[in-house]
Amino acid sequence: MNKIIYRQILAVLCFFVFVLPAQALNLDGNFVQGGLIIGKADQATSVFFQGKSLRVSARGIFIIGFDRDAPLQAVLKLKYANGKLKHHKITITKRTYNTQQINGLPPEKVEPKSANILKRIRKEAAIVKKARQLDAPRTDFNQGFIWPVIGEITGVYGSQRVLNGKPRRPHYGIDISAPTGMPVKSPADGVVTLVHPDMFFSGGTLIIDHGHGLSSCFLHLHKHLVKQGQKVKQGQVVAQVGATGRVTGAHLDWRMNWFDKRIDPALLVPPMPNSKSQIPNPK
Numbered sequence: 001m002n003k004i005i006y007r008q009i010l011a012v013l014c015f016f017v018f019v020l021p022a023q024a025l026n027l028d029g030n031f032v033q034g035g036l037i038i039g040k041a042d043q044a045t046s047v048f049f050q051g052k053s054l055r056v057s058a059r060g061i062f063i064i065g066f067d068r069d070a071p072l073q074a075v076l077k078l079k080y081a082n083g084k085l086k087h088h089k090i091t092i093t094k095r096t097y098n099t100q101q102i103n104g105l106p107p108e109k110v111e112p113k114s115a116n117i118l119k120r121i122r123k124e125a126a127i128v129k130k131a132r133q134l135d136a137p138r139t140d141f142n143q144g145f146i147w148p149v150i151g152e153i154t155g156v157y158g159s160q161r162v163l164n165g166k167p168r169r170p171h172y173g174i175d176i177s178a179p180t181g182m183p184v185k186s187p188a189d190g191v192v193t194l195v196h197p198d199m200f201f202s203g204g205t206l207i208i209d210h211g212h213g214l215s216s217c218f219l220h221l222h223k224h225l226v227k228q229g230q231k232v233k234q235g236q237v238v239a240q241v242g243a244t245g246r247v248t249g250a251h252l253d254w255r256m257n258w259f260d261k262r263i264d265p266a267l268l269v270p271p272m273p274n275s276k277s278q279i280p281n282p283k
């Protein structure tokens, strides 16, 4: 008798484990402003974040990025094949950002006035914005990221900028001091989506797409070594550090975007080797 009950229980358990689809949700990453989350939702047919429909790979992979000043509460909505909806509340930790004063910039780079220059700035911003809108099925972000250049960190994500004494937009990248000509490596696999020899603010500019709206942008480059549309591998040399655009000296400014949301690259790589200046703890 007991044996029969045991078998029945086992059969019921097997039914739940093997027959009913598991609706497991895994979210991995930094739940802080500027953070990136890689999600895996088994069996979900669609995923929405703050009402926005996200690309979900065949294996159920999706990503979410939190902006510099992202709201501290957000909702993730998962839809399953059987029509069921699940809501997950997400809590994001607030960060504090420092203020960075930079002096000695050419005045026309801080307060451009000529109509031609303003037109050029708008045109260049539109090109960059378009490249960042790409929502490609590649999942290169899944392999992790490496530093594109090793050097001293001279500027961090999110800092409030005061240029020549004038408050300006926050800094969204991480500045790594390095001499002109130093090789810049691709932080992950990807596709080159933008190559520009000289933008007004960012100088020689390169964008690499890592899939699902996540892209790396490199600023102030001396030279590009890849072409638009080219596939690149993690660690491949794609450019050379320079001092083009609005700079006081040679360095690499590495930015990451999830569409129009600014992501902190420093959260995606190990600590900078042999650097005196470390990233302040984001929490």
Ligand SMILES: [Zn+2]
Pocket (backbone or CB within 6 Å): 155, 171, 173, 174, 175, 253
């Ligand atoms: Zn910078």
